[in-house]
Amino acid sequence: MKRLTDRLQDETRIVCGVSAKLAKQYGWSLLWTRVVIVGLVVSTPSIGLLAYFVIAVVMSQKTTRF
Numbered sequence: 001m002k003r004l005t006d007r008l009q010d011e012t013r014i015v016c017g018v019s020a021k022l023a024k025q026y027g028w029s030l031l032w033t034r035v036v037i038v039g040l041v042v043s044t045p046s047i048g049l050l051a052y053f054v055i056a057v058v059m060s061q062k063t064t065r066f
Helices: 002-009 018-026 030-043 045-065
Strands: none
Touching: 018 030, 018 045, 030 045
16 A cells, blocks of 8 residues: 555656646645546546646647747
């Protein structure tokens, strides 16, 4: 369990880096940000995954624009 929590708190990308970017931008805990996002994706997979990848695209455009 310790290894899992260490992995979830690591700031490296797991999929697209959405959780790490959101947590850093808003000052949230990275662990709880990832837990909430996984919960949303598991509870409503189609909407959760769509929202996740839309946020990933928007955030990548936001960082590469400047």
